[in-house]
Amino acid sequence: MRELRRKVLLPVFQLSELTTADDPRALKRVIKQGIGRSALTYHYRFVWDGQAGQGFNYNLFPVVLDRNAAPWPLGTLYILAQLEAEAPPAMATYQSRADDLGAYKEWLDTQNRPDDLMFQFPKIKLRRPTYRYRGYLQQLIQARELAPATAKRRMGTVVAFYRWLIDNNYFQPEYPPWEEKRYQLFFKNTEGFSVSKSVVSTDVSIRAPKSEDPFAGTIQDGGKLRPLIGKEQNWILEATEIKGNTECYLIQLFMLATGARIQTAGTLRLRHFTQPNPGYAKSLTGEGEVFKLKAGPGTGIDTKNDKSGVLQVPRPIYELLRTYALSERTKVRKGRFVAKHGEHPDPYLFLTQQGNPYYTAKAEALCFNPDLDRRYEKTGQPVRQFIQEHVIPYVREHHDKNFHYRIHDLRASFGMNMTEQMMELVQQGTITLSRARMTVKDLLWHESFATTDLYLNYRSQMDVIYEAVNGYGRQLQEWIEQAMKGMEVTHE
Structure with missing residues (x-):
């Protein structure tokens, strides 16, 4: 299915509401209706939060679109509600969420009676829109039309959207939109201390396992970077x-x-x-x-x-x-x-x-x-x-x-330049390995030595990987030659 435009960004958005002409904050708007027709006149005022002492004004505000490129009211209201709860908001985050909701609305609009389907949660689980959409995303993953990480993010946005609809009484599903499971996640922070976090998982979530390519020649430093x-x-x-x-x-x-x-x-x-x-x-x-x-x-x-x-x-x-x-x-x-x-x-x-x-x-x-x-x-x-x-x-x-290459690869290139320079000094006995490790960490502003060590081990790790592959390749060639000799004997 060809993906359509899912959102549009408004350069300036100021939340307003209708009011009367006697309102001291009222602004008058006149809309001409054409020759011979009376103009449409109404009054409005900008919404103001007295406690926060501010209005709800945003640049690059995302409007969620349906399949016909018309604004989708519920999707856009959800984005606005999320923005109102954060000050000041990072608009790029909400633009991404608007894109996710636009993708969901695009899928809904390809189904029969999409407006009804969105709120239908029957007893049979696989007929509920959340499960059906999850299945659709998995099909896109299988067809290699969508990255697992993107599918995971889109499904997560849809789950958050339905939570908001239910919490704000837009509707109450007849049967749950998903099943939840709570568990504790244990991990170590950058200082090495063990911490735990309560996590809620749903059975409509999509897993996006990370598969590392040992031949990619990249370092995970705020993203996959390739040292030049x-x-x-x-x-x-x-x-x-x-x-x-x-x-x-x-x-x-x-x-x-x-x-x-x-x-x-x-x-x-x-x-x-x-x-x-x-x-x-x-x-x-x-x-x-x-x-x-x-x-x-x-x-x-x-x-x-x-x-x-x-x-x-x-x-x-x-x-x-x-x-x-x-x-x-x-x-x-x-x-x-x-x-x-x-x-x-x-x-x-x-x-x-x-x-x-x-x-x-x-x-x-x-x-x-x-x-x-x-x-x-x-x-x-x-x-x-x-x-x-x-x-x-x-x-x-x-x-x-x-x-x-990508522009952020230059950071990894600097890191490797400094690492190789430090390791040369270590080999010469000018500085210790501990000093070299600390210097590279400071130059790259790393929170933990775990990331710094990726640079220190990069060259040797790549050499080991290629040596292992080359050695196995030589073994395979010997086996192939033995098989060829066997076939020659059998043929005789």
């Missing part, structure tokens, strides 16, 4: 330079030099690189000097999970970015931003040719903007698009036809 070897790092910078994109070159170079993620590189501020007398410190690796750049809440630079830390920016990289920050190119782009949006209190370092940010800082995204005129959040799309359309094709044409 030295020549691959040179290839992507060569391609970016030849294609003439200075900003993408500097962003990637910064990530390779510091291990920063795209949201960190994309939210660097101009003021961070225009200080009159920047101070430098000795590098953690013992080679050269670095500029210690604070990142996280309160700095203007975004980090994953709002973690605070210090980026160790090599002095040559910092001075290169300082030259860029003071360049005419930067002034022109900043001027284009000001012309479109007005003066920014804390300008970004990197802007596109049109004067737009590459990445919208979280603090700005959480602030309601009544003048927003776009239907998407800026999360580094220009960099990703440039990589897909220019960098990867160039490298495939000139170096390796099977080459691929």
Whole structure:
């Protein structure tokens, strides 16, 4: 089945309600009805929460659509109810939930009498919509049309949606929409302490077992990251330079030099690189000097999970970015931003040719903007698009036809660069393995050594895997040759 558009994002959404003309907060709206017909006039006011002292105003609000691309009231009301319970909300989360609900509504609309089916929970379990939808998702998984993790998330959203419908008395099912099981989950936190968590599982949940490919060459560090070897790092910078994109070159170079993620590189501020007398410190690796750049809440630079830390920016990289920050190119782009949006209190370092940010800082995204005129959040799309359309094709044409990478792989590449540098010092007897381990952990801002050890063991683990496969391959070849000799004897 062809998937249709499931949601639409409204740049500006302000919750309002009808009121009378004598309401002091009333606003008048006039809708023309055409020549010869009286205009439709009514009064409304924005909903205001007196206790919280705020209204319900959102940018990029997701409206759930049905199969005919019309708004689905119940789905959209559910999203609004969830948003009202969180302040300030992360809109990307609710946009994903709206997409899940749109997928469910799309499935409902392909069934007979979908509006009735949604609320029919008969005695026979497999006729209930929750079980039927679970079966449909499993069919998509079997047909390889949907990833198990996506199916699991969609089913979870539908379960949460029905819980909300029941709790708010939109309906009461004749028979339960699912069967529940409660159990305690025991695990260790990042500090190594044992903790437990009460978990509720349903029999409509979809399992998404993780299957690790030992040949993928990835490291699990906030996602599956593939460290690029030295020549691959040179290839992507060569391609970016030849294609003439200075900003993408500097962003990637910064990530390779510091291990920063795209949201960190994309939210660097101009003021961070225009200080009159920047101070430098000795590098953690013992080679050269670095500029210690604070990142996280309160700095203007975004980090994953709002973690605070210090980026160790090599002095040559910092001075290169300082030259860029003071360049005419930067002034022109900043001027284009000001012309479109007005003066920014804390300008970004990197802007596109049109004067737009590459990445919208979280603090700005959480602030309601009544003048927003776009239907998407800026999360580094220009960099990703440039990589897909220019960098990867160039490298495939000139170096390796099977080459691929994603922007976050640069973080893993930095991690492996630092790990190999530290291990060389260990082998030389300059530092201890414990010191090397701690240094890599600090450079990558890891919560626990478990993630750091993935870098320390990466090369040796890959060598062991390939050696095992090659050794088994040699054994198989011997068996094949023995079988061939046996067939020759039998033939004679």
